[in-house]
Amino acid sequence: MKRTHPGLLRKILATNVRRYRAARGLSQQDFAHEIEMDRTYYGGVERGERNVSIDNIERIAKGFEINPYLLLKESD
């Protein structure tokens, strides 16, 4: 598999997810529970360890009530 920046996008997602969750004052466990996602899996997303699927990106975005593309966009 050709990878010039392996997993760069995972790190952007991880940073964004962590930021949105913190802004809502929720713990990882509480947010994972709210979106019905395994909390260990969710923790892995925030650490950039998971090759998250688009359906799960959508689920997380719904939890934050934001447009999903914002989760892949580097913050200014």
Added chain:
Amino acid sequence: MKRTHPGLLRKILATNVRRYRAARGLSQQDFAHEIEMDRTYYGGVERGERNVSIDNIERIAKGFEINPYLLLKESD
């Protein structure tokens, strides 16, 4: 699994990927080959049938030389 809009984001991705590829005048097969992705899998992405991973979203975006978030953003 709670799904209010099941797979809506897949459809947005599918539409965008198809549009970027067509704008470059490439066939599905040629683009899939270029990014070293199985062409049957890639075809499924363009039909919204695949629960694409973030690493594959990144790979497709690199192939188009665009910022990955654009693949999840509804076009105006």
